Amino acid sequence: MKYPIGIQSFEKMITEGYCYVDKTDLLYQLVKEGVIYFLSRPRRFGKSLLVSTLKNYFLGKKELFKGLAIEKLETEWKEYPVFHIDFNGSNFTVPGT
Template sequence: MLKKLPVGVDGFKKIITEDFYYVDKTMFIEELLQNWGEVNLFTRPRRFGKTLIMDMLKNFFEIGSDRNLFDGLKISQKKSYAKCIWDSIR
């Protein structure tokens, strides 16, 4: 079955749970953790996925959000990050 295109959908949870196409940008989490900064500025042109990536980060770091959303995504293969962060903020 073809996946749906997430035109206008900027909720990470909805994209994953309702089986829309998702271009995996979860390795951005690793990049953020390695290049740590007190403030991070994201600049991208219009419609380049800024809102969606922020929502993905929220779902990753927020206490109580569903870890299963990240099953099958790249960051889940990085057990050291996913596990150590989730254990420490649980």
């Protein structure tokens, strides 16, 4: 079993066979029942993986969720436009970057 140390991409975890703890039923509940959420978690606590999972869900990538709880819950698998802004690429402490 491969453990996803440092991997933040849901798609990479699924396609390359890494260990994944399925919480997609909670993700479905968050999307279908919620209005506005503020997702606050400590550092290194899965925020990027959660956002990556949401991204793939909203892009309608049903094949990535095969065998997971959300596969049985979601019936429509609509595709929505997704804007992904990554703030990890630059050092924002340096003026002008």
